[in-house]
Amino acid sequence: MESHAFAAAPAGSPRIESLPVEPLLTSEFDADPGSVYQRLRRTHGPVAPIGLMGVPVWLVLDYREVLEVLRSESVWRRDVRHWRARAEGRLPKDWPLLAGYEVRQTMFFDDDEHRAARRTYHSAMRPFQDGHTPEGWELRAAVARYADELIAMLAAESGTTGFTDLMAQYTRPLLLMVTTKLFGCPVELGDEMVMDLWRMLDGGPDAGAATARASAAMTRLAAHRRAMPGDDLTSYLLLSDPTLSDEQLGRELFMNAVYLNDITGNMVCNTLLEVLRGNATVRRSLSAGMIGETVNRAALVSPPVANMCFRFAARDVRLGNYWVRAGDIVSPSVAAAHQDLLAIGTSHIVDSTISTRAHLAWGAGPHQCPSAARELAGMIVTTAVGRVFEHFTKAELTLPPDQLPWRSGPVVRGLRLLPVRYELSDRSPVRRPVPVPRRGDVVALAPAPHTSDRQAHGLLSALRRLMFGARRSH
Numbered sequence: 154m155e156s157h158a159f160a161a162a163p164a165g166s167p168r169i170e171s172l173p174v175e176p177l178l179t180s181e182f183d184a185d186p187g188s189v190y191q192r193l194r195r196t197h198g199p200v201a202p203i204g205l206m207g208v209p210v211w212l213v214l215d216y217r218e219v220l221e222v223l224r225s226e227s228v229w230r231r232d233v234r235h236w237r238a239r240a241e242g243r244l245p246k247d248w249p250l251l252a253g254y255e256v257r258q259t260m261f262f263d264d265d266e267h268r269a270a271r272r273t274y275h276s277a278m279r280p281f282q283d284g285h286t287p288e289g290w291e292l293r294a295a296v297a298r299y300a301d302e303l304i305a306m307l308a309a310e311s312g313t314t315g316f317t318d319l320m321a322q323y324t325r326p327l328l329l330m331v332t333t334k335l336f337g338c339p340v341e342l343g344d345e346m347v348m349d350l351w352r353m354l355d356g357g358p359d360a361g362a363a364t365a366r367a368s369a370a371m372t373r374l375a376a377h378r379r380a381m382p383g384d385d386l387t388s389y390l391l392l393s394d395p396t397l398s399d400e401q402l403g404r405e406l407f408m409n410a411v412y413l414n415d416i417t418g419n420m421v422c423n424t425l426l427e428v429l430r431g432n433a434t435v436r437r438s439l440s441a442g443m444i445g446e447t448v449n450r451a452a453l454v455s456p457p458v459a460n461m462c463f464r465f466a467a468r469d470v471r472l473g474n475y476w477v478r479a480g481d482i483v484s485p486s487v488a489a490a491h492q493d494l495l496a497i498g499t500s501h502i503v504d505s506t507i508s509t510r511a512h513l514a515w516g517a518g519p520h521q522c523p524s525a526a527r528e529l530a531g532m533i534v535t536t537a538v539g540r541v542f543e544h545f546t547k548a549e550l551t552l553p554p555d556q557l558p559w560r561s562g563p564v565v566r567g568l569r570l571l572p573v574r575y576e577l578s579d580r581s582p583v584r585r586p587v588p589v590p591r592r593g594d595v596v597a598l599a600p601a602p603h604t605s606d607r608q609a610h611g612l613l614s615a616l617r618r619l620m621f622g623a624r625r626s627h
């Protein structure tokens with residue numbers, strides 16, 4: 154890549170507004186994004202002009218260019234106010250992606266404001282980062298316990314052999330339970346918030362209203378924890394930065410809830426899928442007991458954040474075969490960059506059991522997923538995946554992999570469902586599950602020593618309706 158620092162684009166080099174653009178979000182992209190990236194790369198090189206719901210955007214496709222954009226914060230800005238088309242009022246009215254980018258929170262801060270927010274996250278998340286602190290240890294134990302309880306509930310509902318959707322009946326409820334624990338949600342707020350996050354992630358007709366309610370609930374949670382601090386992320390964020398208003402903390406919590414549920418959930422299911430579809434190197438690392446490596450390999454093939462959040466050029470800059478103008482919008486595509494990396498290919502990345510940490514699934518540069526969040530999410534994913542293969546002797550996809558339904562948006566690529574036929578291991582303790590709680594049951598699932606455990610059991614019984622009641626028809 155040629156980079157001409159501080160040079161202005163030469164007269165006559167095309168502006169994105171003057172180029173024909175191919176809309177990205179098509180049914181072909183839904184089914185097979187890889188072939189779309191390849192075609193764009195063949196036509197345009199490492200950077201391609203595309204249309205996103207009627208707005209022209211530069212899609213960055215090659216590994217080297219994606220890394221360059223992610224790393225260089227002086228050239229590639231996050232604050233939406235740098236976007237020229239927005240400043241000049243040229244965006245279509247109600248462009249659906251704009252509202253999210255207008256929300257002022259860490260992901261869209263630059264410079265000092267961003268560095269201060271990162272410091273707040275760093276100290277607030279540190280207690281949960283590993284199992285060496287009481288909070289970290291308790292959270293780890295809770296994740297494993299919730300996973301076991303969900304599999305026990307599955308055994309009670311559907312038998313020790315049967316069919317399940319590992320997205321709706323395992324991954325999603327697991328992460329919602331983890332969210333209430335990590336965020337310190339009181340029961341009266343937790344249940345409804347979790348139901349609304351479920352509706353939001355489901356993307357059904359009530360998703361818009363549910364999103365607004367969930368986001369308002371985060372502000373109430375912030376106010377609650379300001380008044381009654383506990384050993385949870387919300388309280389620790391306030392401890393790190395007492396100047397955070399309830400509204401600002403609510404916005405941060407909401408963004409974290411999306412990462413913790415949607416993105417982490419996709420990483421769990423994408424990893425399970427790579428194992429189930431028989432990806433040889435992924436399976437090899439799993440049988441070698443290298444589960445962290447299994448997750449890395451799956452992230453390389455199928456990163457949960459497929460295309461990173463937008464960046465805006467601070468000045469004219471040459472990228473790939475084009476000149477990107479100051480104020481242009483770019484979307485760095487991690488999925489395309491991984492495809493490029495695998496093609497450069499180097500069979501040692503794909504074939505060996507040596508680490509594949511070159512993946513960009515956690516991002517890179519100053520906005521990379523904070524290290525404590527990476528540790529935390531990595532622990533959740535490895536526990537969730539590990540418990541499935543510990544309890545099940547058999548798990549087979551009930552649909553051919555190329556017929557699985559995907560949710561392909563401008564940012565995230567995740568499965569809508571992960572249907573499997575399973576058989577529980579003879580040795581699995583969940584073969585003899587304790588009775589499953591139903592809504593209104595007086596008897597708890599098991600004696601629960603901590604308030605938070607009783608809370609999780611209550612939540613589990615509320616979630617049961619969503620997990621086994623209306624089986625979705627996506």
Ligand code: HEM
Nearest residue numbers: 259260409412413417420461462514515516520522526530
């Ligand atoms: C498997 C799960 C996760 C993945 C794959 C992931 C991935 C990412 C990526 C790619 C970014 C950078 C986005 C960009 O540069 O455009 C990011 C940022 C971030 N993530 Fe994660 N994340 C995960 C889980 C989490 C969790 C569980 C939390 C918190 C509880 C979290 C908190 C954050 C925060 C606060 C940022 C913003 C950092 C900044 O802008 O400086 N993430 N994450």
